[in-house]
Amino acid sequence: MLILRIAFWIAVVAVLLPSAPSMSSSDGTAQAASGAPAGDAEVxxxxxxxxxxxxxxxxxxxxCERNDAVCDTVAAGGxxxxxxxxxxxxxxxxxxxxALIDARSAETGAPGVSPAAPVTPAEVTADVPAPIPSQGA
Structure with missing residues (x-):
């Protein structure tokens, strides 16, 4: 798929680039940048x-309208x-x-908490800072 994307963008860039300028040869006839006579070049x-x-x-x-079986097989595979x-x-x-839970428990020395263990509200709010009181209204 990557190769198709690369080919697509190369084709887009090639189409959007300006045409190569004509060059004069030593005998005065116009030639394309490739060296072929400009009159014979395909437009x-x-x-x-x-x-x-x-x-x-x-x-x-x-x-998929023409090949139902192929599309069904590809859909199943997908x-x-x-x-x-x-x-x-x-x-x-x-x-x-x-792994993150185990690493953090190793740093703090606390036993690791398994993901299936219930969490109490006190454990959830233990690290939450107290709200800052608002000043006068």
């Missing part, structure tokens, strides 16, 4: 390129990958949280 038609891109886009968008990603991301976050 780039931007509207034709846009039309081809739109046709290609509509062809890609109608792929669902499996998404479920795996969600599960293992949760496992990684849980592992990181437990």
């Amino acid at each position: 780039f038609d931007a509207s034709a390129a846009v039309d081809m891109a739109m046709n290609t886009g509509s062809d890609v968008l109608s792929f 669902s499996h990958v998404a479920n795996q990603l969600i599960y293992y991301t949760g496992e990684a976050v849980s592992w990181a949280a437990q």
Whole structure:
């Protein structure tokens, strides 16, 4: 996928760059920057390129209408990958949280608190500073 993105942005930059200037050769005829005679150079038609891109886009968008079985298989595979990603991301976050709890308990010398242990309101508010009283109204 990365290669397709890179190719897309290179194509966008190449289309947006100005055309190469014509150069005069020693015999006075105009030549393109590549050295080929300018009269024989093929002219780039931007509207034709846009039309081809739109046709290609509509062809890609109608792929699933023509190939139902392929799209169903890809959807099932994508669902499996998404479920795996969600599960293992949760496992990684849980592992990181437990490692942080263990590291903090090692620094303070207090026993570690397991994530399943109930937390009392006194433990939650123990580190909260007292509110600053407002001055005169």
